Amino acid sequence: MPRLMDMGLEKLNALLLEMAVLSENAVTAAIDAYNTGKKSTQVNEMAEQLGSLHRQVSELTMELMARYQPVASDLRFIKSCFEISYGFFRYGRYAHDIVEVLNLIGDVSKCDHSAVQDTARKTLEMISMSVDAFTRRDVELARKIPSMDDAVDEKYRSHLRSVLQGKVDLKCALSAALILRYLERIADHASYIAESIVYISTGVEPNP
Amino acid sequence: MTQSLASMSTPRNRRLLDRLMNVLVGLAVVLALVPLVLIVADVVVQGASVVNLSFLTGLPKPPNVPGGGIGPAVEGSAIMVGVATLISVPVGVGAGIFFSEWPESRLSFISSFTNDVLAEFPSIVIGIFVYVVVVLTTHTFSALAGALALAIIMIPIVARTTEESLKIVPTTLREASMALGISRWKTVIRIVISTGKNGLATGILLAVARATGETAPLLLTALGSSFFLTGLSQPTAALPLLIFTYATSPYKIWQQEAWGAALVLVVFMLALNLFVKLVIGRKFSEIRAEI
Amino acid sequence: MEMEIGTHKEVDVAQPSVETSEQADAVPATQTKLEVRKLKASFGSNMILKGVDLNIPDRRITAIMGPSGCGKTTFIRCLNRLHELTPGAKVEGEVMLDGTDIYSPRVDPVAIRRKIGMVFQKPNPFPTMTVYDNVAAGLKLAGERNRKVLDETVERSLRLAFLWDEVKNELKKSGSALSGGQQQRLCIARALAVSPEVLLMDEPASALDPTATAKIEEAMARLKKDYTIVIVTHNMQQAARVADYTAFFYLGELVEFGPTADLFEKPKKELTERYITGKFG
Numbered sequence: 001m002p003r004l005m006d007m008g009l010e011k012l013n014a015l016l017l018e019m020a021v022l023s024e025n026a027v028t029a030a031i032d033a034y035n036t037g038k039k040s041t042q043v044n045e046m047a048e049q050l051g052s053l054h055r056q057v058s059e060l061t062m063e064l065m066a067r068y069q070p071v072a073s074d075l076r077f078i079k080s081c082f083e084i085s086y087g088f089f090r091y092g093r094y095a096h097d098i099v100e101v102l103n104l105i106g107d108v109s110k111c112d113h114s115a116v117q118d119t120a121r122k123t124l125e126m127i128s129m130s131v132d133a134f135t136r137r138d139v140e141l142a143r144k145i146p147s148m149d150d151a152v153d154e155k156y157r158s159h160l161r162s163v164l165q166g167k168v169d170l171k172c173a174l175s176a177a178l179i180l181r182y183l184e185r186i187a188d189h190a191s192y193i194a195e196s197i198v199y200i201s202t203g204v205e206p207n208p
Numbered sequence: 209m210t211q212s213l214a215s216m217s218t219p220r221n222r223r224l225l226d227r228l229m230n231v232l233v234g235l236a237v238v239l240a241l242v243p244l245v246l247i248v249a250d251v252v253v254q255g256a257s258v259v260n261l262s263f264l265t266g267l268p269k270p271p272n273v274p275g276g277g278i279g280p281a282v283e284g285s286a287i288m289v290g291v292a293t294l295i296s297v298p299v300g301v302g303a304g305i306f307f308s309e310w311p312e313s314r315l316s317f318i319s320s321f322t323n324d325v326l327a328e329f330p331s332i333v334i335g336i337f338v339y340v341v342v343v344l345t346t347h348t349f350s351a352l353a354g355a356l357a358l359a360i361i362m363i364p365i366v367a368r369t370t371e372e373s374l375k376i377v378p379t380t381l382r383e384a385s386m387a388l389g390i391s392r393w394k395t396v397i398r399i400v401i402s403t404g405k406n407g408l409a410t411g412i413l414l415a416v417a418r419a420t421g422e423t424a425p426l427l428l429t430a431l432g433s434s435f436f437l438t439g440l441s442q443p444t445a446a447l448p449l450l451i452f453t454y455a456t457s458p459y460k461i462w463q464q465e466a467w468g469a470a471l472v473l474v475v476f477m478l479a480l481n482l483f484v485k486l487v488i489g490r491k492f493s494e495i496r497a498e499i
Numbered sequence: 500m501e502m503e504i505g506t507h508k509e510v511d512v513a514q515p516s517v518e519t520s521e522q523a524d525a526v527p528a529t530q531t532k533l534e535v536r537k538l539k540a541s542f543g544s545n546m547i548l549k550g551v552d553l554n555i556p557d558r559r560i561t562a563i564m565g566p567s568g569c570g571k572t573t574f575i576r577c578l579n580r581l582h583e584l585t586p587g588a589k590v591e592g593e594v595m596l597d598g599t600d601i602y603s604p605r606v607d608p609v610a611i612r613r614k615i616g617m618v619f620q621k622p623n624p625f626p627t628m629t630v631y632d633n634v635a636a637g638l639k640l641a642g643e644r645n646r647k648v649l650d651e652t653v654e655r656s657l658r659l660a661f662l663w664d665e666v667k668n669e670l671k672k673s674g675s676a677l678s679g680g681q682q683q684r685l686c687i688a689r690a691l692a693v694s695p696e697v698l699l700m701d702e703p704a705s706a707l708d709p710t711a712t713a714k715i716e717e718a719m720a721r722l723k724k725d726y727t728i729v730i731v732t733h734n735m736q737q738a739a740r741v742a743d744y745t746a747f748f749y750l751g752e753l754v755e756f757g758p759t760a761d762l763f764e765k766p767k768k769e770l771t772e773r774y775i776t777g778k779f780g
Binding site: 311312378380381383384385386387388389390391394398399402403405 | 579581584586609610611612613614616617619621623625626627636637640641686689690693
């Protein structure tokens with residue numbers, strides 16, 4: 001028997017799915033821009049759109065709580081949706097930041113793209129897994145994500161170490177460092193999203 | 209799409225039918241009231257001229273001698289009804305309480321049924337019963353026998369009205385009382401009866417009214433008398449008996465005095481009923497509204 | 500869907516639950532006031548309670564929740580031995596009040612009802628009595644004659660029920676002349692006047708408007724300092740608002756029992772989850 005609140009929950013879910021796909025595309029586009037050097041305003045638009053969607057999610061969660069006083073799995077779902085949407089919003093934000101770095105620094109075609117591409121591949125995989133896990137409420141898939149965060153962290157730190165050793169050209173070093181930092185933050189958010197997904201089903205609080 | 213006012217008004221034949229029904233019902237009410245009104249009017253017209261203080265308190269005179277009174281009849285009725293009330297109230301109220309508060313008991317079920325049957329019994333049969341049991345064994349007609357017959361008539365009425373008044377008291381009040389740690393007995397006496405007391409009073413007064421008007425049983429028990437009471441084991445006068453005797457006699461003056469006695473009886477009944485309806489009835493409905 | 504029915508104690512109330520101490524008064528209970536063991540109740544051939552085991556914590560508010568017909572009203576009526584007064588009703592099992600079985604043949608039910616009081620769904624002040632007499636009824640009918648004791652008890656009880664200020668100048672008014680919400684608080688005062696240890700409340704606010712309900716809930720929050728309260732409610736939000744512990748009943752059985760915050764955020768049983776999220780019932 002459908003409940004009054006179910007319509008609201010479906011709308012919430014739809015908003016989050018939209019944000020999921022959009023944020024994954026934004027980060028992919030940003031990495032593409034780094035690889036190919038082609039500039040576009042696409043990523044900025046997507047980031048803004050994500051911001052607006054996050055605000056809508058925020059309002060909807062408040063409305064659902066005030067009107068329906070949800071409990072148990074509904075309550076956990078609504079709380080998590082708010083946190084997860086923030087995560088997707090941040091994906092978009094960092095994608096925008098990556099493009100900003102490229103705009104600032106300019107031509108990086110002569111730099112060694114391997115570190116970034118490697119990390120980007122892992123990060124994109126984490127993003128894709130987080131989107132899938134949310135879409136299908138797949139707790140097992142979600143549980144795999146936080147451990148992948150370590151690899152990304154390690155890549156970021158080792159790049160910093162080689163920069164400090166002075167082995168890399170400044171322009172390349174700086175652009176790579178900044179982009180790796182953003183990728184590392186994206187990976188963190190993917191972990192948070194994964195934990196929220198686990199919380200919806202099990203009620204086990206995510207670690208702060 | 210709005211409808212015009214005309215199309216929403218009651219169709220003509222329905223209005224006519226409505227009015228016709230109103231008229232018919234009104235006619236029925238009038239028809240029902242006519243006998244009562246005619247009787248009262250008749251009694252008043254015929255009897256008013258006879259009634260005065262000496263009539264009410266004086267001794268009867270021999271036939272065709274004017275100036276007789278109905279004093280002994282008034283006294284006799286009052287005493288017999290009084291004694292009957294003293295007997296029937298404790299028994300009837302007690303039985304009513306039992307029927308209402310312990311309905312699950314087998315005894316209660318059987319007695320309640322028996323009670324209802326007794327209430328509808330022909331009063332002459334009750335008179336015969338008391339005649340056999342009391343009058344024959346004591347070898348005399350008596351006021352006591354008369355009172356006993358009246359009591360037997362009154363008990364079922366009191367029991368039934370008591371039972372019904374107490375049954376109206378909502379169960380939740382009994383539960384509230386018991387939930388306070390008040391025993392069942394105290395709950396019944398202090399809470400249930402207190403709430404239903406108006407109904408009880410009504411029942412008792414209506415039983416009194418009924419008993420005052422009973423004639424048949426008194427024919428065989430009290431017999432009648434022309435003198436004031438000297439003791440309960442003597443034959444006694446009573447208003448209905450006097451009316452019967454005088455009205456069926458060939459003497460004009462006695463017939464006149466019968467009308468006077470009838471007037472006294474009717475006034476008494478009307479006054480009692482009005483008292484019940486207006487005084488007790490209003491208090492009763494106040495409590496009913498809050499329940 | 501697997502349902503573990505309460506054949507064992509659903510919660511060990513001596514074990515503190517750390518996650519739920521957000522509310523100041525969700526401090527874990529240290530004692531059990533009423534221990535219910537294998538309680539079965541029937542009416543004629545209808546088995547209403549099928550064997551309930553539950554520990555009611557001392558001086559806390561415990562809510563009993565569940566869909567219509569789940570036995571929650573019958574349950575609390577078994578706690579003050581009111582159920583057995585209905586012809587055809589039967590009770591089996593034990594209810595231990597501070598270690599004594601209230602159904603023991605040596606125990607006087609009347610005395611038990613003085614220790615375990617009850618407030619009913621529809622306010623039921625005695626219609627022929629004044630406000631004062633209503634509150635004093637329990638004492639007076641038990642034989643108390645001392646005017647001073649009665650006066651003090653009436654005032655104390657009316658204060659506890661948050662009604663004193665509204666009626667202190669109208670104690671001679673008929674009990675039925677008060678508004679619905681006031682009448683219910685009057686009934687609470689009346690129940691408190693006999694100094695019970697436990698107060699049972701059967702959907703006390705269901706016939707009242709939100710303001711009156713709020714007053715009753717306020718009174719309950721203060722009362723639990725000194726009284727153990729068990730409230731039957733079909734209103735989940737009310738249970739969530741006032742209760743420290745909540746029990747969920749279904750078809751005559753206890754499904755789940757625990758601190759309210761836990762039960763409403765992370766119910767352990769699928770059935771509980773489905774009921775409180777409105778997926779059935």
